[in-house]
Amino acid sequence: MENKQKLLSAVSLCRKAGKLIMGFDAVRESVMSGKAWLVLLAADVSDGTAKRMARTCEDITECRRMPLTQLELCGISYKKVGVYSVLDENLANLCSQYLADEKEENE
Numbered sequence: 001m002e003n004k005q006k007l008l009s010a011v012s013l014c015r016k017a018g019k020l021i022m023g024f025d026a027v028r029e030s031v032m033s034g035k036a037w038l039v040l041l042a043a044d045v046s047d048g049t050a051k052r053m054a055r056t057c058e059d060i061t062e063c064r065r066m067p068l069t070q071l072e073l074c075g076i077s078y079k080k081v082g083v084y085s086v087l088d089e090n091l092a093n094l095c096s097q098y099l100a101d102e103k104e105e106n107e
Contacts, residue, residue, distance in 0.1 A: 004067055007098040010091070011040070011068075011084065012076050019088040022077050024049065027085040028056050036085035037092035039063040042070045045082035053083055061085075064099055 014020035021030045030036040039057050041050055043066060050065065057063035066073075070080040077084075086092040 003098055003101045006101070007066060007095065008068060008072065008076070010094045010098055011066075011073070014084075014086050014088070014091045014095070015076050017088065017091065019086060019091055020076075021085040021087065022081045022083070024053070024083045027053070027083045030085045030087065031056055031060055034060070035087050036061050037089050038086040038095055040084040040086065040095065041065045042073055042082040043067055044069045044071075049082060062096070064096070066099065 011020065021027050021036070027036065027039060031039060036057075039053060039061060041053060041063065045065075054063050070082050073084075074080060086095055
């Protein structure tokens with residue numbers, strides 16, 4: 001649970017730094033323009049959305065599913081959003097680190 005909170009804080013930091021893009025179309029545009037370092041999907045995003053975003057990110061950037069639901073992320077986005085992209089390399093690495101820690105904790 002601790003890593004989940006750290007990940008939420010890292011995503012919040014991305015938002016405060018102005019380096020977080022939210023919403024499918026805006027994220028797709030950031031990936032296609034080469035600005036996105038990491039794409040994050042909420043845990044409860046639909047399979048269709050996840051597949052479409054994975055195809056968009058293929059060979060361009062990493063696309064990872066978070067253990068956080070859209071409802072848990074509402075505090076950051078102020079609405080239910082399931083697709084995010086991080087535009088800063090260091091912030092993307094921070095989020096990836098917490099995702100890896102969460103995965104190890106669950107194993």
